[in-house]
Amino acid sequence: MAFNNAPLDVHELTDLAAKYEYNPYIPLKNWLRTANSMKKEAQVYAAEGNDQQTYLLLYRHAHLLLDHLQKHPQRNDPENRRALSKATGDAREDIQKMEEIRPRIKKRYEDYQARRKAQQKTLQSIEEKSVRLVPQEWDGPSGQAPRRSYEKQSLDAVGNQSLAAKLAQREVKRRDAARRNVRQAGVSEEEESDRRTGGVWGDWEKELGHHSVEADGDLSAQLQEIARMQQNGHRASDFSRPQSQTTSSYHYPSVPHHGQQQRWTDTHSSQPVPARPPKEHLPPSYDSSVFPPALPPKPPRDLTPRLLSEQQPQPPPVPGKYTEAPPSVPPIPSKVRPTARASTPTTDLDEFTFKPSAYLENGTPLRTIFLPTPLRKHFLAAAERNTRMNLETCGMLCGILKNNALFITRLVIPAQTSTSDTCEMTNESDLFDYCDKEELMVLGWIHTHPSQTCFMSSRDLHTHVGYQVMMPESIAIVCAPSKSPSWGCFRLTDPPGKQAILECTQPGIFHPHHVENIYTEALKPGHVVELDNGPLEVVDMRPKR
Missing domain, CATH: 3.40.140.10 (Cytidine Deaminase, domain 2)
Incomplete structure (x- = not known):
């Protein structure tokens, strides 16, 4: 079973974990497979942050191996000795993991009891004042750490098959991708198995993909910054020179974007820039070092409206032209949409059990x-x-x-x-x-x-x-x-x-x-x-x- 309601203390979990049926007449190989299944389940619940279910399974796994299987009638059979010895070693590791989990379980139980007492006092106070606006559940203020597995919303399986299918498809793809990363990293199947058995598979899997994900994030940030600066009047060529000076994309975060823009300004600060360009078309002999020759018509189009508005401030602005200018000021709808897209089904798949x-x-x-x-x-x-x-x-x-x-x-x-x-x-x-x-x-x-x-x-x-x-x-x-x-x-x-x-x-x-x-x-x-x-x-x- 898994816990989705009130937390249990360590003693209650221990008593519950010890309540299972053991029959010495069932072959030892079957019990060893049962123990292996418990270990796999514990690893999954640990990855999902469910300390209670992890602790229960680890205790039951250790209890089965150390208290029962050491006395099994088939324990001395040659085909069982090695497997039992390996499983017993895993059980001893369980004890160390339980010691790491125990303080968290104890703290959560104490915090829950403290909240319940505070809730009872609140209810008592409200009843005395004859106020009925009381929430049925109060589990502390919102907006804190992400909810752990046992604190997430519980859904019925019937009626939510579509969500279940998406969850299964994503998990299968994630596991397949993790195995491909392991193979590409040159890790043997034996080492891969040892890492998973040792309980470090989750973090190790993340490390394999961390480097490439970090680089993708840096590149994405660069592209977003370039797009933003282009909207402010810069051309793509403005960014080519500073970027060519960097030798690797992994150094992008160390170079502030405003520094890149400043370097381009400093490079040309010594060249004379007319305060007000002429109205007529620029002659072919115009200095191309200031404006690249690839886009000669753009400066007149960009600057002419500003010059006209400066030279003729008296007439009232034409409504059509006035309404065309401000669109860059209010927030563009596309900048607001990412917030809505963040709540996609993929993200929501981790928010329920x-x-x-x-x-x-x-x-x-x-x-x-x-x-x-x-x-x-x-x-x-x-x-x-x-x-x-x-x-x-x-x-x-x-x-x-x-x-x-x-x-x-x-x-x-x-x-x-x-x-x-x-x-x-x-x-x-x-x-x-x-x-x-x-x-x-x-x-x-x-x-x-x-x-x-x-x-x-x-x-x-x-x-x-x-x-x-x-x-x-x-x-x-x-x-x-x-x-x-x-x-x-x-x-x-x-x-x-x-x-x-x-x-x-x-x-x-x-x-x-x-x-x-x-x-x-x-x-x-x-x-x-x-x-x-x-x-x-x-x-x-x-x-x-």
């Missing part, structure tokens, strides 16, 4: 999962060959966390073996290594029932419980192209479904579970919302046929 859209049966809120509408079409196209041969096909739903919502942005079809009733990945490590490399989270899975109806079999339930333990929002999509309904989006109930499957010891692939309401719809109603324009990429890791 998504509310939890549903709840588990135990009351735990579920973050929204945005599901791209075209995903099923692409998956069925990839599974078409197997479907014709009555073989199941499975795929993984991978994505990102942003603004307290989960976005499925990539459909990964792993290497697999299939029968008419089952489908198994042949190398899970390849999939999870790929997700780590691409900074993706596993949000669920999808598979076909080529000749059966749309339901969750006992085998499907046992498969899905591992994903839902890893992340409560995880979903399972079943596609039954030959039946109606042709598809469904499901999750285990919690309770009783998840607990029943975790405790099930019945042998065999398919067996009945004597528990009602063991799974439920996740789409309508539920925490899954379809997204028409969401970004989606399909990656097929199966060997080429």
Whole structure:
């Protein structure tokens, strides 16, 4: 869950973080993936400034690894030792990060309590004076520091899909650009992974683009200044000489613009300039060093109106001519528009979070999962060959966390073996290594029932419980192209479904579970919302046929 309301103190966060279900009979590799998912989520919330959710996830991550997994029955297996040792090192780093966050959480909680007390006193005073003009929420004066993640406006997922699509598209592009910058900087994939794991990825990513952005800003400022000075009567040639003296565009800010204008004036101050140029046209022998020959007609046009007004001050100004002169004085509309353009959808995308859209049966809120509408079409196209041969096909739903919502942005079809009733990945490590490399989270899975109806079999339930333990929002999509309904989006109930499957010891692939309401719809109603324009990429890791 993420916090959008009253802040909690450190003790409340610690108690909440320790409340999760641990089952030692779940394979250690699954718990290590769960721990890795917690670490990724903590990094996202830290980048968004949500100290409370970051602290909760870091504490839970450390608690899982140091208190539980060190005693797991499979901890001494050779294939688990190295991964557990690395994860344990990450957990020790969590403690240091929590110590850095703790003072901020404490201060925010104390400030909130102080504001609440002040609010109560204000309300009491107002009630005594019988005044009703009271705001319902008072969280301090406005216009201070930018709002942090937990202080931003909360939006419903349903009804704001267009905004969600823009947010996802921007985040995917940002990540792609960051990876390109890393590759161009010559950083290896191992070093890139270490930097992200060390919690310095965000600042390091900014450093990669800082140099070019700074230069672009300098050039933009120069162009704006040139345009402003040209409006005041200077020509483009006035700026060519001073600029040619600088050897690099990065030195532009160190040269004041008024200095450039002064140097040009000083250069020609020794040359005689007539106080009042003649009315007739200038002869060809006129000194071209004062006015460049490229634009000879402009000085007469620019100066003649001023001379006429000086020589004939008595007649009243002609209304038409008088109204033409002042346009340079009042503010030009284009100078006002940038303020309005600053509030673009791109800027607004950072000013909200998504509310939890549903709840588990135990009351735990579920973050929204945005599901791209075209995903099923692409998956069925990839599974078409197997479907014709009555073989199941499975795929993984991978994505990102942003603004307290989960976005499925990539459909990964792993290497697999299939029968008419089952489908198994042949190398899970390849999939999870790929997700780590691409900074993706596993949000669920999808598979076909080529000749059966749309339901969750006992085998499907046992498969899905591992994903839902890893992340409560995880979903399972079943596609039954030959039946109606042709598809469904499901999750285990919690309770009783998840607990029943975790405790099930019945042998065999398919067996009945004597528990009602063991799974439920996740789409309508539920925490899954379809997204028409969401970004989606399909990656097929199966060997080429």
